[in-house]
Structure formats: C-alpha cells, structure tokens
Amino acid sequence: MIKKLEKHISEQLSFLQGKKLLIACSGGLDSVVLSYLLRQLKFEIGLAHCNFSLRGKESDQDEEFVVELADSYSVAVYTETFDTKKFAKEHKLSTQMAARQLRYHWFEEIRQDFTYDYIVTGHHADDDLETFLINLSRGTGLKGLTGIQEINELVVRPILPFTRAEILNFAKEKNLYWREDSSNKKADYLRNVLRLNVLPPFKEAAPGVIASLQKTQKHLKDSYSLIEDYLSLVYTLVVQEIPEGYTINIDKLKELPNTNALLYEITSPFGFTDFKAVSELLESQSGKQVFSETHRLLKDRNVLILTEISEKKEEKEFYIKKNQIKITKPFQMELKSIDKIGNITSSTIYVDNDKIDYPLVVRKWQEGDVFFPFGMKGKKKLSKFFKDEKLSLVRKEKIWVLTSNNQIVWVVGYRPDDRFKVDDKTKNILKVTRTT
Numbered sequence: 001m002i003k004k005l006e007k008h009i010s011e012q013l014s015f016l017q018g019k020k021l022l023i024a025c026s027g028g029l030d031s032v033v034l035s036y037l038l039r040q041l042k043f044e045i046g047l048a049h050c051n052f053s054l055r056g057k058e059s060d061q062d063e064e065f066v067v068e069l070a071d072s073y074s075v076a077v078y079t080e081t082f083d084t085k086k087f088a089k090e091h092k093l094s095t096q097m098a099a100r101q102l103r104y105h106w107f108e109e110i111r112q113d114f115t116y117d118y119i120v121t122g123h124h125a126d127d128d129l130e131t132f133l134i135n136l137s138r139g140t141g142l143k144g145l146t147g148i149q150e151i152n153e154l155v156v157r158p159i160l161p162f163t164r165a166e167i168l169n170f171a172k173e174k175n176l177y178w179r180e181d182s183s184n185k186k187a188d189y190l191r192n193v194l195r196l197n198v199l200p201p202f203k204e205a206a207p208g209v210i211a212s213l214q215k216t217q218k219h220l221k222d223s224y225s226l227i228e229d230y231l232s233l234v235y236t237l238v239v240q241e242i243p244e245g246y247t248i249n250i251d252k253l254k255e256l257p258n259t260n261a262l263l264y265e266i267t268s269p270f271g272f273t274d275f276k277a278v279s280e281l282l283e284s285q286s287g288k289q290v291f292s293e294t295h296r297l298l299k300d301r302n303v304l305i306l307t308e309i310s311e312k313k314e315e316k317e318f319y320i321k322k323n324q325i326k327i328t329k330p331f332q333m334e335l336k337s338i339d340k341i342g343n344i345t346s347s348t349i350y351v352d353n354d355k356i357d358y359p360l361v362v363r364k365w366q367e368g369d370v371f372f373p374f375g376m377k378g379k380k381k382l383s384k385f386f387k388d389e390k391l392s393l394v395r396k397e398k399i400w401v402l403t404s405n406n407q408i409v410w411v412v413g414y415r416p417d418d419r420f421k422v423d424d425k426t427k428n429i430l431k432v433t434r435t436t
C-alpha cells in the first residue's frame with residue numbers, strides 16, 4: 001500500500017510533495033493508517049483531533065489515543081473539545097452536520113496558525129461509494145453523484161482510491177492499533193445502514209459490483225469535469241453577481257440548448273434538489289420562489305434571483321420618541337409639527353399628533369398585520385393590500401411600517417392609515433417624511 005500511495009501521490013497529487021500536512025486524525029482505522037503512511041513517506045506531519053463530546057468517556061479515550069500516537073511519532077498534535085450538541089441546537093443543524101462544520105473550521109484555524117500547507121483526511125473509496133449512494137437516494141444532480149472530492153481547495157484526501165478492505169489488511173499486516181467508534185456499529189444513520197446492512201449483501205449477490213460502481217463513479221466524475229468546463233462558459237453568459245447573491249438571466253438561458261438541465265446544474269450546488277420546481281420557475285409569475293435548505297431562488301421578471309437564506313431575522317425595531325424630529329435608521333425620516341396639511345405623497349403623510357402614542361415604532365411588516373387604508377372604510381390585511389397592489393416579493397420584503405401601540409400609522413411608501421388622519425378636530429398636525 002505504501003508503494004501504491006507513493007505512486008498515486010506522484011502521479012495525481014504531486015503538489016503535496018515537500019509540503020507540511022495537517023492530518024485530521026479521529027483515531028479510527030483510516031486516519032491512523034493515513035498517518036502511518038504519510039510518516040513512512042517522510043512528509044512533515046501534525047495530527048489534529050476533535051473531541052466532539054458525543055460518546056462520553058469513549059471520546060476522551062479517542063483523544064488520548066491520538067495524543068499518544070503523535071507522541072510515538074514525535075510529531076505535533078492539536079486537540080480541541082467541542083460542545084457539538086449545543087452548537088447543533090444553536091445553529092439548527094443535525095449533530096453530524098454540526099460536527100462537520102466545527103471540525104473543518106477548526107482545522108483551517110490550526111492550518112493557518114501553525115503554517116501547514118494542506119489538511120488531509122482519511123476518506124477512502126468505500127466512503128466515496130456510500131456518499132454516491134446516499135446522494136443517489138436523495139435525488140441529487142450529477143455533481144452530487146461525483147461523490148467525495150479528492151481535492152477541495154486546501155483539503156486533500158490522499159487515500160480516496162483505496163478500499164476499506166485494503167486499508168484494514170494493511171493495518172493488520174503492520175500490527176497497527178486504532179480506535180473503534182461504537183457509533184459506527186449503530187444502524188441509525190443512512191450511511192451506517194448502507195455500510196452495515198445494504199452493501200454487504202449487495203456485494204455477495206453481485207460479486208464485483210463494488211468495483212463496477214466505482215468505475216461508474218469515475219466515469220461520472222470525468223463527465224462532470226467536462227460539464228464543469230462548459231458550465232463555466234455558461235456562467236459568464238447568464239449568471240451575474242449582485243450584492244445579495246446572483247441573478248440568472250432567463251432569456252439568455254433559454255437561448256442555450258438544454259435550458260432546464262443547465263439551470264439545474266447552476267442551482268444544484270446551492271442545495272436545490274427539486275428539479276421540477278426549479279424548472280417551473282422559468283415559466284411562472286414573478287414572485288414565485290423555491291427554497292433549498294440554505295438558499296432561495298426567486299423569479300423576478302426575466303431573472304431568477306439566487307440568495308442565501310439569512311439566519312437572523314432581518315432588523316429589529318426602531319423607536320421614535322416624542323418630539324424627536326429625525327431618525328436615520330432603518331432609513332432617514334423627518335417628523336415636523338406644522339399648521340397646515342399639504343398633499344399626501346408616497347414619501348409624505350400627515351397625522352393627528354394627539355391620536356398617536358409614543359414611542360412610535362418602525363418595523364418590518366409581518367404576516368397578520370392589519371390596517372385601515374386611508375380613504376377606505378374598514379380594515380384590510382396587509383398581505384391582501386400588497387396582493388392588490390401587485391407587489392413582487394422582493395418589494396414586499398423591503399416594506400416597513402410606522403406603528404403606534406402596534407397599530408399601523410403608515411405603510412411607509414404606500415398608504416397612511418385612516419385612524420390617524422388629520423380631520424376637523426385635529427389640533428396638532430405632524431408631517432412625516434421619508435427622505436431616503
């Protein structure tokens with residue numbers, strides 16, 4: 001296996017030669033073998049281990065094991081303990097996703113702080129195959145079927161072409177020790193179910209099927225790299241970067257052959273898996289949108305706007321005290337006591353200052369908001385008002401309301417509320433003007 005890896009590195013990963021490598025070492029079979037191999041090949045290495053505190057004592061023992069392994073190799077070791085459950089809860093992630101995010105973020109910190117050139121992990125061919133099958137079962141696009149990337153920026157997976165069986169045989173032959181992760185034996189994650197219950201009978205029923213699947217996967221990877229070259233050309237034609245994300249020009253996209261497939265290839269890296277829904281956006285009305293876990297694709301006339309879903313709810317509330325004459329956030333607005341009213345415009349309204357309670361609050365409109373549109377009898381749901389005004393979703397999202405005691409005084413830029421209007425009995429008139 002040493003010779004095979006040496007050959008693989010010199011042919012496919014020659015950029016690693018002479019570089020300082022930070023090995024992500026769980027203490028499991030694969031990363032232990034990887035550490036052994038890279039040391040044998042005389043790389044300058046360090047081991048980084050994350051203790052995810054998920055398996056109590058076992059997690060601590062894994063950490064001790066990796067520290068001892070590094071000592072026995074006389075190489076640097078870095079360890080960090082994470083409260084994975086807490087992080088997962090705070091960021092609404094699965095435990096596995098949380099552990100993944102934590103570890104790659106931390107590895108990168110160590111890499112930079114201790115000047116390593118690359119981070120290397122012990123992913124192997126069986127991991128790759130499992131990833132392929134998991135993605136296949138999730139209805140992913142071609143990119144998902146290409147499985148684990150051997151090189152992803154500064155993360156490299158040198159033993160990706162090696163099978164678990166090969167790695168295990170090698171470890172036994174060299175009398176290596178490693179830690180068994182008890183959670184790998186539980187068939188609770190899809191990956192473990194595949195590994196434990198699906199792949200073994202599959203292999204038995206169709207000998208050689210694993211090698212064939214790996215061949216298929218190699219073809220897919222090659223095909224995808226061809227497509228990637230073509231896609232980068234398409235990107236320059238149809239995709240434009242904007243401050244909030246990207247726009248995809250529908251007219252230009254439609255001029256190209258295989259429009260739907262192209263659209264899917266452009267959007268699937270952002271987590272979109274509903275091919276049909278994404279394609280339907282091309283013909284749908286403005287305002288229609290499709291979500292992935294992380295992104296939103298919104299139809300707006302002749303473009304699709306791709307934006308990240310922000311975790312935080314946008315903006316809070318902004319207060320206006322009595323006699324305050326100006327606010328600058330979330331936009332500029334002036335408040336002035338005057339004697340005579342003028343014309344109501346989209347940026348100026350007049351209210352009866354005795355009908356309102358301070359502090360006034362400026363906030364984003366919310367589903368369920370109701371107001372009494374100026375000049376109309378009775379109340380109206382804001383959502384219905386926007387629908388009648390035929391506002392697109394992007395416009396709607398930007399709308400603020402001025403409120404008094406949580407009653408809408410002004411749908412800023414659109415319509416004042418009838419309840420606060422100036423009438424015969426008004427003594428104090430307040431002119432409110434949005435100036436930006």
Ligand SMILES: Nc1ncnc2c1ncn2[C@@H]1O[C@H](COP(=O)(O)OP(=O)(O)OP(=O)(O)O)[C@@H](O)[C@H]1O
Binds near residue numbers: 123
């Ligand atoms: N706790 C950890 N600390 C450092 N690196 C880790 C850790 N868990 C996983 N890795 C890295 O990610 C790779 C793949 O993760 P996976 O969950 O398949 O590993 P594992 O089965 O726990 O361990 P191994 O792959 O070493 O047998 C590992 O080979 C290792 O390089």
